[in-house]
Amino acid sequence: xxxxxxxxxxxxxxxxxxDTVADLLVRDGVIVAVGPDAAGGADGADRLDASGCWVTPxxxxxxxxLREPGGEGAEDIATGSAAAVAGGYTAxxxxxxxxxxxxxxxxxELVLRRGREVGLVDLLPVASITRxxxxxxxxxxxxxxRSDARVDFFSDDGIPLGDSLVMxxxxxYASAFDVVLCNHSEDPVLTADAQMNEGATSSVLGxxxxxxxxxxxxxxxxxxxxxxxxxxxxxxxLTTAGGVDLVRRAKAAGTRVTAEVTPHHLTLxxxxxxxxxxxxxxxxxxxxxxxxxxxxxxLADGTIDAVATDHAPHGREAKRQPWEHAPCGMLxxxxxxxxxxxxxxxxxxxxxxxxxxxxxxxxxAVRDTRGHGGPLTVGAPAxxxxxxxxxxxxxxxxxxxxxxxxxxxxxxxxxxxxxxTVLRGRPTLRDGDPTPEVPDA
Amino acid sequence: xxxxxxxxxxxxxxxxxxxxxxxxxxRELLPIARxxxxxxxxxxxxxxxxxxxxxxxRTRLSFDLAAKRLSADVVDFTAQGTxxxxxxxxxxxxxxxxxxxxxxxxLRTSSAGAPxxxxxxxxxxxxxxxxxWHQHPTQALLDALTLLQHRDDLTGAKVTIVGDILHSxxxxxxxxxxxxxxxxxxxxxxxxxxxxxxGWGVTVSADLDAVLPTTEVLYVLRVQRERLHRAFFPSxxxxxxxxxxxxxxxxxxxxxxxxxxxxxxxRGVELTSDAMADPxxxxxxxxxxxxxxxxxxxxxxxxxxxRPEVDA
Numbered sequence: 001x002x003x004x005x006x007x008x009x010x011x012x013x014x015x016x017x018x019d020t021v022a023d024l025l026v027r028d029g030v031i032v033a034v035g036p037d038a039a040g041g042a043d044g045a046d047r048l049d050a051s052g053c054w055v056t057p058x059x060x061x062x063x064x065x066l067r068e069p070g071g072e073g074a075e076d077i078a079t080g081s082a083a084a085v086a087g088g089y090t091a092x093x094x095x096x097x098x099x100x101x102x103x104x105x106x107x108x109e110l111v112l113r114r115g116r117e118v119g120l121v122d123l124l125p126v127a128s129i130t131r132x133x134x135x136x137x138x139x140x141x142x143x144x145x146r147s148d149a150r151v152d153f154f155s156d157d158g159i160p161l162g163d164s165l166v167m168x169x170x171x172x173y174a175s176a177f178d179v180v181l182c183n184h185s186e187d188p189v190l191t192a193d194a195q196m197n198e199g200a201t202s203s204v205l206g207x208x209x210x211x212x213x214x215x216x217x218x219x220x221x222x223x224x225x226x227x228x229x230x231x232x233x234x235x236x237x238l239t240t241a242g243g244v245d246l247v248r249r250a251k252a253a254g255t256r257v258t259a260e261v262t263p264h265h266l267t268l269x270x271x272x273x274x275x276x277x278x279x280x281x282x283x284x285x286x287x288x289x290x291x292x293x294x295x296x297x298x299l300a301d302g303t304i305d306a307v308a309t310d311h312a313p314h315g316r317e318a319k320r321q322p323w324e325h326a327p328c329g330m331l332x333x334x335x336x337x338x339x340x341x342x343x344x345x346x347x348x349x350x351x352x353x354x355x356x357x358x359x360x361x362x363x364x365a366v367r368d369t370r371g372h373g374g375p376l377t378v379g380a381p382a383x384x385x386x387x388x389x390x391x392x393x394x395x396x397x398x399x400x401x402x403x404x405x406x407x408x409x410x411x412x413x414x415x416x417x418x419x420x421t422v423l424r425g426r427p428t429l430r431d432g433d434p435t436p437e438v439p440d441a
Numbered sequence: 442x443x444x445x446x447x448x449x450x451x452x453x454x455x456x457x458x459x460x461x462x463x464x465x466x467x468r469e470l471l472p473i474a475r476x477x478x479x480x481x482x483x484x485x486x487x488x489x490x491x492x493x494x495x496x497x498x499r500t501r502l503s504f505d506l507a508a509k510r511l512s513a514d515v516v517d518f519t520a521q522g523t524x525x526x527x528x529x530x531x532x533x534x535x536x537x538x539x540x541x542x543x544x545x546x547x548l549r550t551s552s553a554g555a556p557x558x559x560x561x562x563x564x565x566x567x568x569x570x571x572x573x574w575h576q577h578p579t580q581a582l583l584d585a586l587t588l589l590q591h592r593d594d595l596t597g598a599k600v601t602i603v604g605d606i607l608h609s610x611x612x613x614x615x616x617x618x619x620x621x622x623x624x625x626x627x628x629x630x631x632x633x634x635x636x637x638x639x640g641w642g643v644t645v646s647a648d649l650d651a652v653l654p655t656t657e658v659l660y661v662l663r664v665q666r667e668r669l670h671r672a673f674f675p676s677x678x679x680x681x682x683x684x685x686x687x688x689x690x691x692x693x694x695x696x697x698x699x700x701x702x703x704x705x706x707x708r709g710v711e712l713t714s715d716a717m718a719d720p721x722x723x724x725x726x727x728x729x730x731x732x733x734x735x736x737x738x739x740x741x742x743x744x745x746x747x748r749p750e751v752d753a
Contacts, residue, residue, distance in 0.1 A: 195553075199637050200637045200639055200640045202636070202637075203636030203637045203638060203640075203641075204453075204613070204640065204641075205553060205554065205575060206554075206572070206575030206576065206610060206613055207554070207573075207574070207575075208574075209636070275557060276553075276557045276558055278558075320532055320558075320562075321532075322531055322550070322552035322554065322558060323552065323553065323554045323555070323558070324552050324553065325552070
């Protein structure tokens, strides 16, 4: 029997609507008492001090690139898991664009098993919509859904599914299993050679522009197709004010759609590209300040369901290439929640409970997150984060847990940081240090 | 005192005093550039590397002559058709050049911003000889030198730039420098070839004939035929008729105006042969001035950089 007592924290649990100071007692991975009396019966329990801190459900990331198998030079499941727990996550969804592509049960089960061996976070593998991300033949969705990985979320992330017939058939076929499809919203014809957001900044820098219409045209098509078929669509990394409006109208019309936004699109705009530092190169690109404002408003009003990192590790050498040759992508796991706390909560745009919801109940409404996202009530699995909302720290790319160091926030001072992370009653991060690898029972 | 020049990458990095200093220096060096005076030993013992990752015979020749007139040693690193051209190993190349002991790198590349990235990595000055659609600062400086040989001052001068603004590093450098020197700039372009210029401080027009009577300087940009394939404009014939400059159209331009082009000209597309023969055209002056301006840039960049201990 294992006992864990989390003491003195402010319990912020959107699933139960709770915002109160309470102790939390966990036995064998399950919450057995919440409240002032929870400490009773805690003799011999392991203790985590949460005084002055928030106690939230463990965060869920719907959109993660862990690069294993195939891209271990930049990240693997062990380093990515360490980064995740340092950011307060207990579950992350590794994307399918690995090598080999996660388009068969063998690959998603490998990812699931590697995640369990590392034992720091639960992996919710994503499979591709089309074989080999080729955009033509569907993956065996039924078999993937019934595999050990129980895949209920499919994406060719990074490569837009441009063929409208294949997308429509994929939505129709997926509806048999009620799984979610997620398409990278980008009309590739409109973005041929594109390097950054098209606008006043790209025109000065002489970089080929990536028009917002390219995102919105594809998004509108997918919303129309999903509405017609009645299938579930998840919109990844929204970046434009126009895209927000499209999602808002689709939700009002009853389309089965959910949407996410990344921490970087919530906080950075395209003027960051000024020095041609390819760490700022990302797909979809950083947009303008008015887009940032629209995304923040949409996250607050629930048009956007979730913050998802699109954590995309790339090696230093890849990012030191000339801008046009450098790959797209930014790290996100270790900074996402502190960033939202610093820029959206402390500025009054989001109340704490709503901010937590966008990392917990929001993702849990998109797909089956298997015991993650709360509630933190008696009988529930003890997946939680203890977050210190007062501590000030400076992001240092040399000290991140990721193998890669392509964070766009290097040198930025943030307020708030994860102190402890707990997976089914076992601390995976204690006082900011990942617990050594322990196989999960 | 003029701030020393450590790199020359974009016009917007310069202030007015630095521009005036470069132009004054170029004027002093003009007799040498024109071969009216012998070359000078100013940069003897210095090694200038022309790192040209994109074809450009004319610009490379101009930089080559500029360095040699100042007695610098010139090494050419042309990398067409190799992996360097694709850009993957630009920084590896830079490391090699450092180890070889070059004192300055002249970089021509199709990658916008690559000179900015290179300058962050190397200790020697980087001189941008054109990077993608971004900047071509020596072109703008040589054009300013040419204009100031015909006008005392560019304050309020009405300059019209016509052509493919979107893909033009010349246009970006030109506008930034002309604005710094106080000129009023009007851009005339098909909307498909005009980027978002809301922050450029310029006027935009789609009617070339309407702006010509008040234009003091007409700057015609090169248009590349391959743009046809991406539906930027319908045909070279259509382009020539609507956006091109011929003798008939030049009759609308005031008698004391100037006609400029960065070269090479697509004759019959953006500019006809008879228009090039117009007495208001200063296109060949631009070429000669280019050597003097590049001499001035090399001289200023290398006089700001520490001189290695070399026994002459």
